Amino acid sequence: MEFLKVSSKSSPSSVAGAIAGMIKDGVHVEIQSVGAGAVNQAVKAIAIARGFLSPIGIEIVCIPAFADIDIDGEIRTAIRFVVEPRFMRGLTAAEREEYMQLDSQRYQPIFSE
Amino acid sequence: MEFLKVSSKSSPSSVAGAIAGMIKDGVHVEIQSVGAGAVNQAVKAIAIARGFLSPIGIEIVCIPAFADIDIDGEIRTAIRFVVEPRFMRGLTAAEREEYMQLDSQRYQPIFSE
Numbered sequence: 001m002e003f004l005k006v007s008s009k010s011s012p013s014s015v016a017g018a019i020a021g022m023i024k025d026g027v028h029v030e031i032q033s034v035g036a037g038a039v040n041q042a043v044k045a046i047a048i049a050r051g052f053l054s055p056i057g058i059e060i061v062c063i064p065a066f067a068d069i070d071i072d073g074e075i076r077t078a079i080r081f082v083v084e085p086r087f088m089r090g091l092t093a094a095e096r097e098e099y100m101q102l103d104s105q106r107y108q109p110i111f112s113e
Numbered sequence: 114m115e116f117l118k119v120s121s122k123s124s125p126s127s128v129a130g131a132i133a134g135m136i137k138d139g140v141h142v143e144i145q146s147v148g149a150g151a152v153n154q155a156v157k158a159i160a161i162a163r164g165f166l167s168p169i170g171i172e173i174v175c176i177p178a179f180a181d182i183d184i185d186g187e188i189r190t191a192i193r194f195v196v197e198p199r200f201m202r203g204l205t206a207a208e209r210e211e212y213m214q215l216d217s218q219r220y221q222p223i224f225s226e
Contacts, residue, residue: 008149036150036153039149039153040148040149040153040192043177043192044177044179046177047177047179047192050177050178061174061176062174062175063174064175066157066160079156079157079160
C-alpha cells in the first residue's frame, strides 16, 4: 500500500493537486501524517482538493483512522486519511441512485475493496 | 448553526462521545477548530467516534472546509468538519441500495439539507 506522506512542511496545495489527480484517475487515496502540524496540513490539502473536484461534479469525503508506525525503530501513532469520492449530498433519492450507478462504473477499483 | 468547538486542550474521547451521540440521534454534526493543535484533536475525536459507531453498523465520514471566523475582532481561518453517516464501503450495489433506503428513513434530517 502506497501512502501520500504529508509532513508539517508539506504544501497543502501541492498535496491537494495530487489528491485531485488520483481521485480523477480512480486511484485509492490514503494520506499518512505524524504529529499535529502534519495532520493540519493534510486536512488543509483535503479541503483544497474539494475545491478542485467539486466544479467537475466530484465530492470527496475523508475517513480518519489511527495507525501505529515504525519510524527509525520507534513506534509512533500516525493518522491515516482515506479520501474517497461521494456524490450524495443534497440529492433526491432518485438522483442518488443515478449517481451511484455512474459511481460504480467510474470508481469500481475504489468501491470494490 | 451550532458547532462543536474543539481546541488543542479538548479531550478527543469526550468529543468523540458527543459526536457519536449526535450521530445516533440523527443530529447534524459540525466541528470547528482553529490552529494545528485543535485540528489534530478534532481528527482524533472523529477517528475515536468511528470506533464507537462502527460496532452498531454506522460508518461516519468527514468533510473538511475552511471558514473565516471573527475571534475578538481578529479574522482567523478555522477548519470546519461536517461529520455524517455513510454505509457504503465494501458493499455490493444491491446492498448499497438497501442501505440507502434505510439511510433515508433513519437520517432524513441530515440528508435533506
